[in-house]
Amino acid sequence: MPTPYAYFRGEIVPLSEAKIGIMTHAFNYGTAVFEGIRGNWNADEHTIYLFRMREHFERLARSCKILMLDLHESIDRLCEIAVEIVERSGYEEDVYLRPMVYKSSEAVGVRLHDLESQTLMFITPFGPYLDIEKGARCHTSTWRRVDDTGIPPRAKVTGIYVNSALAKTEAQLNGFDEAIMLNADGHVSEGSGENIFIVRDGMLHTPTPADNILEGITAQTVVQLAKEELGIPTIQRVIDRTELYIADEIFMTGTAAHVTPVIEVDRRPVGDGKPGPITRKLMALYFDVIRGKHPKYKHWCTPARVRVAQG
Numbered sequence: 001m002p003t004p005y006a007y008f009r010g011e012i013v014p015l016s017e018a019k020i021g022i023m024t025h026a027f028n029y030g031t032a033v034f035e036g037i038r039g040n041w042n043a044d045e046h047t048i049y050l051f052r053m054r055e056h057f058e059r060l061a062r063s064c065k066i067l068m069l070d071l072h073e074s075i076d077r078l079c080e081i082a083v084e085i086v087e088r089s090g091y092e093e094d095v096y097l098r099p100m101v102y103k104s105s106e107a108v109g110v111r112l113h114d115l116e117s118q119t120l121m122f123i124t125p126f127g128p129y130l131d132i133e134k135g136a137r138c139h140t141s142t143w144r145r146v147d148d149t150g151i152p153p154r155a156k157v158t159g160i161y162v163n164s165a166l167a168k169t170e171a172q173l174n175g176f177d178e179a180i181m182l183n184a185d186g187h188v189s190e191g192s193g194e195n196i197f198i199v200r201d202g203m204l205h206t207p208t209p210a211d212n213i214l215e216g217i218t219a220q221t222v223v224q225l226a227k228e229e230l231g232i233p234t235i236q237r238v239i240d241r242t243e244l245y246i247a248d249e250i251f252m253t254g255t256a257a258h259v260t261p262v263i264e265v266d267r268r269p270v271g272d273g274k275p276g277p278i279t280r281k282l283m284a285l286y287f288d289v290i291r292g293k294h295p296k297y298k299h300w301c302t303p304a305r306v307r308v309a310q311g
């Protein structure tokens, strides 16, 4: 039976033993930054491949800088811890690793300075997040994406996910699968937990880092795959809401969402209302790549060999 392990206060312990106190600063004020890393099960090789783990830890380190959090572990050490958690936990399915650096002082008072920081990491089994085959029905959220002048979306701050949660719940309670948020200027920003791409005239278009997006690792992956494998360029530019209504194809990218086609926006079908050809080609490539099946991109996949029970 798999048993989830966690990294907590400098040690790897059973997840059930990793508990924080109710006065913890991060719990009270949202003063933590985190990552989501997928471990993709490859049944033929009996291996979980951690996808672009180093890039996730590098982004974690950048988020720490913005929130004045001390990251005590090196990137190399974080990579070792991640592999050890996956190997010890023994899952034989897709998993998700959640590293977090948080203000761990049990202190009342809103600030970032003069507080201790700690790192934790836990694992959970994790299947598909959105319906990848069918595609997602989206609407434009009435909630605007928070601005870099408010809570910087470039940093993956736990507290910022209140913005995402408001948008996601509004979308789902209104019968949609996912929200598309506009930024304060009214231009397209991103989904509640995904970057967004539109296809127009055979090219990919996606919002710029200044549109209050999280600079996504899956997005970066897709841009590279589109260019190198399909010869399709990506243009980063400001995108209007109505461009969503006339796009040939739309898809969302994210560690949880993978590459998910968007088949409807604000009750208008995208293209003919089915996942488009460029989206489907990118999905096929991406799913091979993340399971370590594409030799050229195998360096993005760190193997964690699930230990086979003895006897």
Ligand code: PMP
Binding pocket: 036, 164, 190, 191, 192, 193, 194, 195, 213, 214, 215, 216, 217, 218, 219, 253, 254, 255, 256
């Ligand atoms: N935007 C937001 C708000 C997210 O939470 C995520 C998921 N981390 C993304 C975009 C996609 O980023 P990535 O591809 O690095 O997971």
